[in-house]
Amino acid sequence: MPVRETEAIILRTYPLGEGDRLVSFLSRSEGKLRGVAAGARKPRSRFGSALEPLSHVRIVFYERETRPLARISQAEIIESFWGAQRSYGASMALSLIAEISESVLPEREPSDTMFRLVLAACRAIERTGQVALPVAYFALWTVRLGGWLPELDRCAGCGRDLSALAAWALEDGSGVFCAQCRPPGTRALGIEARAAARPMLRESLEKLETGGAGVPPRELTEFLLDLVERHSEKKLQARPMLELEP
Numbered sequence: 148m149p150v151r152e153t154e155a156i157i158l159r160t161y162p163l164g165e166g167d168r169l170v171s172f173l174s175r176s177e178g179k180l181r182g183v184a185a186g187a188r189k190p191r192s193r194f195g196s197a198l199e200p201l202s203h204v205r206i207v208f209y210e211r212e213t214r215p216l217a218r219i220s221q222a223e224i225i226e227s228f229w230g231a232q233r234s235y236g237a238s239m240a241l242s243l244i245a246e247i248s249e250s251v252l253p254e255r256e257p258s259d260t261m262f263r264l265v266l267a268a269c270r271a272i273e274r275t276g277q278v279a280l281p282v283a284y285f286a287l288w289t290v291r292l293g294g295w296l297p298e299l300d301r302c303a304g305c306g307r308d309l310s311a312l313a314a315w316a317l318e319d320g321s322g323v324f325c326a327q328c329r330p331p332g333t334r335a336l337g338i339e340a341r342a343a344a345r346p347m348l349r350e351s352l353e354k355l356e357t358g359g360a361g362v363p364p365r366e367l368t369e370f371l372l373d374l375v376e377r378h379s380e381k382k383l384q385a386r387p388m389l390e391l392e393p
């Protein structure tokens with residue numbers, strides 16, 4: 148029954164039993180896990196507000212081989228994003244980030260890159276109050292790390308460079324095509340949407356912000372969120388509430 152201590156991001160919590168909480172969290176050292184925080188719903192719980200979604204915490208837990216759920220014994224806040232939660236738009240964007248992480252990340256597969264990505268997106272929303280760029284950036288990298296991002300600027304049919312040409316993407320994201328190769332069932336993915344993705348694949352979110360990157364076209368974000376929904380086989384509940392600029 149080894150006790151583990153790691154940084155974690157709380158993704159979602161559910162009431163459990165009389166006064167407990169079932170907590171899904173992304174741990175830095177072991178990936179996504181689920182655990183029980185005994186007594187977390189009782190007044191003056193030792194967990195305080197550390198188990199609120201998207202709190203960045205230091206968490207202590209242990210596991211027993213015969214039980215599927217970890218037992219959480221401590222959680223202390225390192226960083227929270229309550230400032231952003233005061234705005235409706237920002238709090239919906241944070242909910243979407245938590246929901247995507249919860250639905251696409253496999254259990255017990257640590258990914259430091261994914262951990263840092265979630266934090267970077269939350270910090271950007273907290274810092275700027277803007278959601279369009281952090282959500283697009285988060286979705287783009289989630290799709291890329293999941294291995295579902297097609298090559299955006301090369302035709303999957305003939306191989307021609309599409310960076311200055313109209314293009315169409317298959318709904319499942321398996322390819323982007325030129326006008327000649329475009330198969331049935333594709334949707335337009337414009338030059339601007341694909342151009343906006345290019346710097347996002349090269350630069351950090353913070354660098355894009357300070358460099359004055361504009362609002363990415365909504366078409367790009369919708370394309371990426373469609374891929375997330377398709378691969379997780381779930382509709383994202385926070386998505387209809389997301390306020391993106393056109």
Ligand SMILES: [Zn+2]
Pocket residue numbers: 302303304305306307324325326327328329
């Ligand atoms: Zn082609």
